[in-house]
Amino acid sequence: xxxxxxxxxxxxxxxxxxxxxxxxxxxxxxxxxxxxxxQFSITRTTARKALDELIKEGFIERIHGKGxxxxxxxxxxGLLNVKGFSEAVGEGVxxxxxxxxxxxxxxxxxxxxxxxxxxxASCFYFERLRFVGKTPVMLEKNWFPNTKLPQFTATDxxxxxxxxxxxxRYLIEIVGSTQEIRxxxxxxxxxxxxxxESTSPLLHISIKFLTSNPKLTIYSELYCDxxxxxxxxxxxL
Amino acid sequence: xxxxxxxxxxxxxxxxxxxxxxxxxxxxxxxxxxxxxxQFSITRTTARKALDELIKEGFIERIHGKGxxxxxxxxxxGLLNVKGFSEAVGEGVxxxxxxxxxxxxxxxxxxxxxxxxxxxASCFYFERLRFVGKTPVMLEKNWFPNTKLPQFTATDxxxxxxxxxxxxRYLIEIVGSTQEIRxxxxxxxxxxxxxxESTSPLLHISIKFLTSNPKLTIYSELYCDxxxxxxxxxxxL
DNA sequence: TAGTGGTCTAGACCACGCC
DNA sequence: GCGTGGTCTAGACCACTAG
Numbered sequence: 288x289x290x291x292x293x294x295x296x297x298x299x300x301x302x303x304x305x306x307x308x309x310x311x312x313x314x315x316x317x318x319x320x321x322x323x324x325x326q327f328s329i330t331r332t333t334a335r336k337a338l339d340e341l342i343k344e345g346f347i348e349r350i351h352g353k354g355x356x357x358x359x360x361x362x363x364x365g366l367l368n369v370k371g372f373s374e375a376v377g378e379g380v381x382x383x384x385x386x387x388x389x390x391x392x393x394x395x396x397x398x399x400x401x402x403x404x405x406x407x408a409s410c411f412y413f414e415r416l417r418f419v420g421k422t423p424v425m426l427e428k429n430w431f432p433n434t435k436l437p438q439f440t441a442t443d444x445x446x447x448x449x450x451x452x453x454x455x456r457y458l459i460e461i462v463g464s465t466q467e468i469r470x471x472x473x474x475x476x477x478x479x480x481x482x483x484e485s486t487s488p489l490l491h492i493s494i495k496f497l498t499s500n501p502k503l504t505i506y507s508e509l510y511c512d513x514x515x516x517x518x519x520x521x522x523x524l
Numbered sequence: 525x526x527x528x529x530x531x532x533x534x535x536x537x538x539x540x541x542x543x544x545x546x547x548x549x550x551x552x553x554x555x556x557x558x559x560x561x562x563q564f565s566i567t568r569t570t571a572r573k574a575l576d577e578l579i580k581e582g583f584i585e586r587i588h589g590k591g592x593x594x595x596x597x598x599x600x601x602g603l604l605n606v607k608g609f610s611e612a613v614g615e616g617v618x619x620x621x622x623x624x625x626x627x628x629x630x631x632x633x634x635x636x637x638x639x640x641x642x643x644x645a646s647c648f649y650f651e652r653l654r655f656v657g658k659t660p661v662m663l664e665k666n667w668f669p670n671t672k673l674p675q676f677t678a679t680d681x682x683x684x685x686x687x688x689x690x691x692x693r694y695l696i697e698i699v700g701s702t703q704e705i706r707x708x709x710x711x712x713x714x715x716x717x718x719x720x721e722s723t724s725p726l727l728h729i730s731i732k733f734l735t736s737n738p739k740l741t742i743y744s745e746l747y748c749d750x751x752x753x754x755x756x757x758x759x760x761l
Numbered sequence: 762t763a764g765t766g767g768t769c770t771a772g773a774c775c776a777c778g779c780c
Numbered sequence: 781g782c783g784t785g786g787t788c789t790a791g792a793c794c795a796c797t798a799g
Binding site: 332339343465466467468469470471472486488489490491493511513514517518519520 | 569576580702703704705706707708709723725726727728730748750751754755756
Binding site: 528531587 | 786787788789790795797
């Protein structure tokens, strides 16, 4: 019953928050291992465990003889992994709902196969356009079975993030995904949305997200204008 | 001058070889931490360090109360499977070297920043065109510092896979990647290679691979004609 | 209950970067 | 020389799995 929270996790979370809040910026050195030992009354083994985790998450790097430094984040749309748009890009991101969550039909536009059980359930749909500053960079279309998210509306969104909303309001996490990626001509309709020629190339990403709730699968079709902001991601073991 | 080899590295290499040689197969349990302590005359901390590295490399997983088990599949690194093209697409894949490995210069074509130390080293380069059946689908260009792979030639390739070669011949694993993805018009030259119009969209993927050898970073530029075969991957926690 | 991995302590010595 | 991270020891207690 009682979840014992490891000490290293407190240190890890504390440092991560300070990095995300800008207490430590990219290039800055966080406190040394010995300083963390004193500050949290722990041994170096435990301090290093916390730092090991932050390294795995890509927040810091160790430099022998110098210290642990906050890593630089490139200004790209990192969404290919499980991270999500708003988390990865940071500030300067705006979102406009082109379609608030409504009951809809399963669309032919969904590339990856919709499972039998999903297709028999009613479908929720929403559509958003994402901007960096005033430049539209990504059109995002999402479908998922209606049954699993009671009272789901646009106003519920936590920090404008769908995944963060799932995690915090419904305790549902993304546990896997299947993707297909294409380079295509923009359709007439999409070209108009992005304000580009219909002969321009668009990046088309089809994703099927698996969640910790076996009944909830999310189908997404993303269209990205990568001419100014390429889609990017990083992955570290 | 004398590089002192850490004890955990011996354990790590020993276990990795046994896994690659089939002494332990996927699903098998490797010796417990306490057994490793006795076998190598080390403490549990050191044994765990070795296992931590093997986990990061994707070879094993720990199961609380049971042991450490050899993993079934290699994890995927972001966009493309680490196993590489040949295993991801399946049968009917052919590869043609457009340029066998040679000493070359660091190219302007590399999108992601080349580190200072890499740029100061001499550079190895090779280029391959990948087919599904007789259709060219991916042009692959790779650069890496010359210093780290002695006697590296095209004939060394294990199963036609660069990464498998690194793993089996040099015991080097991919431990991370940074990617940028763009949808672009095909260049004149690339259009000719793929046999398409130069106004056609091409998927352009720029990757910087980090390996278990800190001195070896691999820079790749991939160009894919996704009209018939989209790029895909799956990701599971 | 025995064995496994998960966490943690309180030290130690070494290698690296910098002044 | 001094502070940093890199490795290692010899324990300890806890949580999970399985017979």
